[in-house]
Amino acid sequence: MVILDGVSRIYKHGQNIVRALDRVSLRIEDGEFLSIAGPSGSGKTTMLNLIGCLDDLDEGELYIDAHPVGAMSSKEKTAFRRNNLGFIFQSYNLIPVLSAFENVSFALELLRIDHTAIEEQTYSILAEVGLSGLEGRRPRELSAGQQQRVAIARALVKEPKLVLADEPTANLDSKTGEEIIALMKAMNERRKTTFIFSTHDAMVMEHAHRLVMLHDGSVVSDEHRRR
Amino acid sequence: MVKLAVRNITRNLRRSLLCAFAIAVSAMAIVLLFALIDGMEADMRDNLVKYYTGEIRIRSSGYAEHERYRPLYQSLDYATITAVLDRMDEVAASSGRIEFPLSIYLGERSRPAVGLGLDFEREHAFSNLGTILTDGRLPTGGTNELLLGAALAKSLGTNIGERLTLLASTAAGSTNAMSFTVVGIVTPPIGALSASALYLDLERAQRLLHMEGQVQQIVVRAVSKAPLSPLAARIAADIFTTVGIEVESKTFSQINELFALFLTARLIYYAIALVFFILGSTVIINTTMMVIYERMAEIGMMKAMGMQDGEVRLLFLLEGAFISAVGALVGVLVALLIAYLLGKRGIDFTEAMSGVDMEISSVLYPRTNVRTSIGIYVYGVLIATLATLAPTRRAAKIQVVEALNYV
C-alpha cells in the first residue's frame, strides 16, 4: 500500500518556482493496476520518481507499506529500491553487453542470493514473459518489444511488491505497445504485483483499472474502472 | 559484477586497447629502464671488483693525501701485508698491483698510457686476464713481456711479438725505461681500459719503478656476501695490530662515488616510474571520464535498481584495474622479452662511451629479475587503478533522476 499525503515537489529555476507536484494525496492499494495520465509537464514522472524513491519530496508524507520514504537516507532508499521496487523505463535501459538472461539475473545478483536460485528464477520469468529460447541474445539482437519484455522480466524477477513504469509503451508501435500492456496486466493478475505506470496514450489508459489524471501537479480526476 | 566489468571493457575494444597500450608502454619503459640500470649496476660492480678496486682496496694511509701526484713512494710491503691477509679467514683472495702512468715509445712516436703491474697468479680471483685474452698468451713471470689493451694495440698499430719501450717515473721521482715484448692482446669490457691499459708482471713493474718488494695497492675479495665495510675496517685494524702499518682500507662502493650514486639514485628511478605510470594513467582517467558520461542512463538504471554508490564505483574501478592489469602484464612481458634478447646480445655503447671515463662496459647487458618485474607490475596496476578512483567518484555522485533523463 502506497500513501501520498499532501506531497509536493518544488523545483526552483532562478526566481521561478515550479510546483511539479502540488499537495497530492493518494492511496494506492496492493495489487492495483494504476495509470497516471496527463499532458507533458503535468507531474507524471515526478510522481513516479517520488514513489520510486528516486527523488526527494519537499512537502507532505509518503509511505510505502508503512515505510516513511521522506525519512530515509539516500543509502536506505537505494536498499529499499533494491529489495522492494521494480522499474520499467521508456527506453528499456538494458545493459548492451549482457544477454537477456544476464540483464534479468543482474537484478537478483544485487540481492546476493544463491546462484542456482538466480538461474531458476531468471529462466522462469523469461519463460513467463514469452522469451524462452532467446535468453542468450544481446539486447541489440532483440526487437523493441522483446527488449521491453526483458525489462519487464528484470523488474519482476525479484518479485517486488510494486513495479513502476514510466511511459513503458512510448517507444513502441501501437500493436506492440498493446501487447506489452497486456503482458503487464497479466503479470499483475497472476502475481498480484502492484503496477503504477504513466502514459499519455489513451489506448493504454483503457487497460488501467484505475486512472489518475494529473494537471499542473494536481490530481484532477481519480477514476476506478472495472476489475 | 566482475563479468559486467570485463564485458564493459569489450564495449569499445579499441578504446580499451588504447588505455591498455598506454599502461603497457609505461610498464615496458620502466621494466627496461630498471633492467638497464640493474645491468649497469651489476656490470659496474663486476668491473670495479675485477679491474679497478677489488671488493676492498688497501693502500698506504698516506696515498690518498697526494693521490693526484700518484705517489708511488707511498707503497706497501707486499709480502708483509699479504701474510696478514692470508691469515684472515674472511679474506677469500688478495692481489698486489701497481698502477702507473707511462709513455710508450715506438720508434719516433710516443704516447701516454696506463701500466698495470699485476701478480698474475693471484689475479685469477680478480681481473683474471686469461678470460679477456683475445690473442696471444699471458706473460711469463720474470720476463719483459706485456699484454696490450686491444684498442691501444690498434691505435699503436702494434702486433704480438713486437717490442715496446716504456718510460715511467720511478717511485723516487727519477725516470726509467724498459723494453717489453707484446705477447698478448686483452679486450677488457671497459673502453677506457682497452684504449689505455697495458698489463705486465708485478715484479717487472717493481723493477721499472724501483720499488722492489713494494706494491701500490692490494685488492681483496671477501669470502661472504655480507656487507664489506666492517671487513674493510677489520683488515686495517688487523694489519695495524700485527705489523704496525697504517693502511687505508676501503670498499669499492666507498671508493667509487659513481657507484655510491647508483645506489642512492634508485629512489629517483622509483619517482621516474611513478611519473611514467601517472602519464600512462591519464589515458585511463580520461577514458573512464568519457565512459561515465556515455553510460549515464545506464548508471541511473543501475542505481534505480538498487546498486549502491560504492558498487557503482567498484564497477568502474574494476574496469580500470582489468585494463591496467592486462596492459601492465603485456608491457612487462614484452619488456622482459626485449631485455632478454638485449641481454643475450648486449647493447653496444662503444661509440657513445668512447672517451667517457666510466667504469661501465662498452657493451651492456640489461638484467631482469623476477622480483623487480613483479614489483613494477603491481606498482603499475596499483597506480593506474588508483588513478581511475578519481573519475569514479563522479559516477557515484550522479543523481538517478538526472541520469535517467540524460541522453
Add this chain to the structure above:
Amino acid sequence: MSRKFLILTLCLSVATLLPLMGATAQQIIAALDANTHFSTSHSTGFITTVDRFGTRTSTFEAWAKGEHTSLIAFTSGLERGQKILRTESSLYLYYPDADQVIRLQGAALRQSVLGSDLSYEDLTKEGNTLSSYQATLLGEERFDDVLCWVVKLEAKSKSSAYPTQTLWIDQEHTVVRKARYATSSGRGLKEMEVIETMEVNGRVVAKKSRVVDLLKKNSHTTMHIESLEIDLALSDAIFGLENLSW
C-alpha cells in the same frame, strides 16, 4: 756538461782583463760565455739529492765538446748505466733495460733528472746566452764576501727554460756565484749557489754547487765535481747515438 754547472762556471783567468769600471751587462755576459767555453772537457763527480725519500747519491762521468754536445753517464745506484746525450738538436736518454733510445723534446726537457732538483735542460743546456736573453746590469753586491755584478737576464722567446734569471757574477773570476731563476712575474722557480770553487788550467770553476727547486718541498740537490780535465782530445764517436749502449 752544461754551461751553468761546468763550463759556465769555469772562468778564464783573463777575467781580470775585463775593465772593472764601466762594464756593460752585455760585456759581462759575453765575457762569462767566453770564459766558460771549452773545446772539450771530461769530468767525474756525484749528485746528492736530499728530499722526502732521504739522501741519494749518484756518481757520474761526463764528456763535452763544443757548445752543444755533451754526454753524461751515471755510474752508481739504481740509475747505473743510464746516459744522457745532448747534441745540437736533440736530447737522448739511454736506459740499460730499454732497447730503444728515448728522444726528449719540449716540456719533457724540464723533467727532473733522477728525481733531483735538476732538469735535463739544467744539466745540458748549451748556447749563446746573449742570443736568447736580454741582459741588464742591476748593480753590484757582495755574495760570500766576493764582490759580484748582479745581472738580470730576460728571455727573448717563450721557449726558454726560465723567463728570467738573476746572476751574481764574481767580478774577479767572472764565474757565477749565485743564480735565481724565476717566472716573468718574478715567482721563484729555482735557486743555485756555488759553495766551493776550484782552479783548473788557471780557470776558476764551481766544484760544489747547491740547487733548490723552489716548486718542490724540502728538497735540494748538491753537485760535486771531483775531477775536471779540459781541452783534451775527444773522439766524436763518444757522442754518437750508436755508442750509447756500450
